[in-house]
Amino acid sequence: MLAFLSSNIWVILIAINYLLVILVAFTIVTKNINPTKTVSYIIVLVFFPFFGLIVYYLFGQEYRKNKIFNRKHILNQKVITDVSRRLEPNRQEMKDLKDDLLDDKIRLVKLLHSSENSPLTINNDITIIKNGENKFKLLLADLRKAKEHIHMEYYILRDDKIGTQIIDVLCEKAEAGVTVRLSIDDVGSSVSRKNKRRMIKSGVQWFSFMPVLFPGFTGKMNYRNHRKIVIIDGQIGYIGGINVSDTYVNYDNSEKYWRDTHLKIVGESVKSLQIHFLMNWEFVSNKKIEMEESFFPKGDCKECVAVQIAASGPDTDWANIMEVIFTAIVTAEKYVYLTTPYFIPNDQIITALQVASKSGVDVRLIIPKDSDSWTAKHATNSYIECLLEADIKIYRYCKGFIHAKTMVVDDVFATVGTTNMDYRSFNINFEINAIIYNENKTLELKSHFFEDLQESEAIDKERWLNRPQLEKLKESYCRLWAPLL
Missing domain, CATH: 1.20.5 (Single alpha-helices involved in coiled-coils or other helix-helix interfaces)
Incomplete structure (x- = not known):
């Protein structure tokens, strides 16, 4: 036998x-x-x-349906209920905003409002940050001013030059009595044991998100926390595409130019960021956390930029961010300008873009010319032909790698966040975006889009259709893997 x-x-x-x-x-x-x-x-x-x-x-595994990420303890606490109620704009504020700006975009507000923890907030000041070197200059200054708490959540944190600077400040603030909570993704991040011990000794509370045995070998084949957010004293928030790594900073000796977009937020929407951080913190720490009023201080922001924070992932009942992007595209009247490093969309987004373009909307898309993933690059290329057939204008960024994740619509709507235009961001990863309803900020992001166009090459439809057969075969092969990337 x-x-x-x-x-x-x-x-x-x-x-x-x-x-x-x-x-x-x-x-x-x-x-x-x-x-x-x-x-x-x-x-x-x-x-x-x-x-x-x-x-x-x-x-x-369908984690969203299986509900393994339990967040009810936090959501049911009275402090969260009171905060959410205070953030709700009154009827007059909603009427003024609708009359002045939103028009039919009010559907977007209602769509997000039906999900948890995405109230529309009126009083916000938004700073649009272009590239990592500018983000970290502002962030380090704000971290050094922290008095009560620092909450950070990153997909990638590496203890290279910029990462070590961040860790140094976190340790200094923790030693000075500031409560520092840090959540990093176990697959995306790389921090030495020395710096981990140093953070613990200094009093920094840190946890890895869903630890894995061999992070170097797991790649992307699991549910990851792709968010990049910071909340300082409950009053200042950061959100966008820029991780903590030298890769994201354009030093004089950088091998490749890195183009990215991030936001600094002061105002009411920081409270929404805080709630999402605390929900994740309870999961990674495996401890019940009681809400404190100090997490949600009263602000004195006098600016009036309307913002909603949209989050999605295995802990949400719906694919909130994808639904917002879809609705923004199908309700567009003038233009849709999209920038994404990875374009591997689902059928809903493809159809929405095609219908918008064929209806007379100016639809434009910027993607990298040189991707950091061979499979993602060819999978992306497999979608280009059907977009060109619908007269959508597609550009490839040539100056370096474009990692910004932005969309601008009709001079009144914009989104900046962590979400790529792909299956993984829509359905698998934990993602978070700021949804902005403001003409000035939208026009600023629009100007950035056209600046990036100057560094991009337009894809010619005829030449693209006549590309080598070998390239088409690579694309077809990689597209088979698209839902798994």
């Missing part, structure tokens, strides 16, 4: 693999998820023995 098993071990293992594949495939089909995603999973399971099962185990 043992001789038979040893001589036929691979046959037995393959048989077991495909028995499990049949069971998993049945489970996937009965879930009635997106057909493209269903087919992608089944292809991986059938053609990649063992590896396919690992991919599904790490990546295919």
Whole structure:
């Protein structure tokens, strides 16, 4: 018997693999998820023995439906209820905002308002930050002024030059009595044991989000916290695409120019950022956290920029950010200007962009010419032809790598945040965006878009259609993996 098993071990293992594949495939089909995603999973399971099962185990679980991220303890606390009630604009404020600006964009406000913790806030001051070197100059100055608490949540934090500067300040403030809470993603971040011990010794409270055994080998095949937010004393907030790493800073000796966008927020919407941070903190620390009034101090912001904070991920009932982007596109009347480093959208977004363009809306898209991912680059390229056929203008950024995640619509709506235009950001990762309803800020972001166009090349439709067949084959292959990227 043992001789038979040893001589036929691979046959037995393959048989077991495909028995499990049949069971998993049945489970996937009965879930009635997106057909493209269903087919992608089944292809991986059938053609990649063992590896396919690992991919599904790490990546295919529907955490949003399974509710493993429990946030009810925080949401049910009286302090959160009172904060949310105070943030609600009164009827006159809503009427003034609707009459002056929103028009039919009020649908966006209502869409987000129906989700948890996305109240429309009126009194905000927004600073649009272009590139990492400018962000960190402002952030370091604000961190040094912190008096009560510093809350940070990052997908990537590396203890290189800029990361060490940030860690130094966090340790200094913790030693001075400021409460410092830091959450970093275990796959995206890389901090030495020395600096981890130093933070603990200084009093910095830090946790890794969903720790993994071998982060260098897991890549993206699991649910990650892709957010990049900072809240200082409950009054200043940062949100956008810029992680804590030298890669995001354009030093004199940087190998590649990095173009990115971030926001500094002072005002009521910082309280929404605070709530989302605290929900994540309770998850990563595995401790019940009681809300304190000091987390939500009264502000004296006199600016009137209307903002909603939209968050999505396995802890939300709906794909909130994707729904907002979709609704903004289909309600656009003049233009939609999109910038994204990864364009691997779902069918809803593709259809929305096509319909908008064919209806006379000026739709333009900036993507990188040189991506940091071979698979993502070719998967993105596979979508270009159908957009060009709908007369959508597509540009490839040539100066370096464009990592900004922005959208501007009709001089009245804009969004800046962590969300890429891809399956992973829409459905898998924890993401967060600021939704801005303000003409001046929208026009500022619009001007940045046209500045980036000056560093970009337009894709010519005829030349693109005649690209080499080998390129088309690469695109088709990578597109099969699109729902899994």
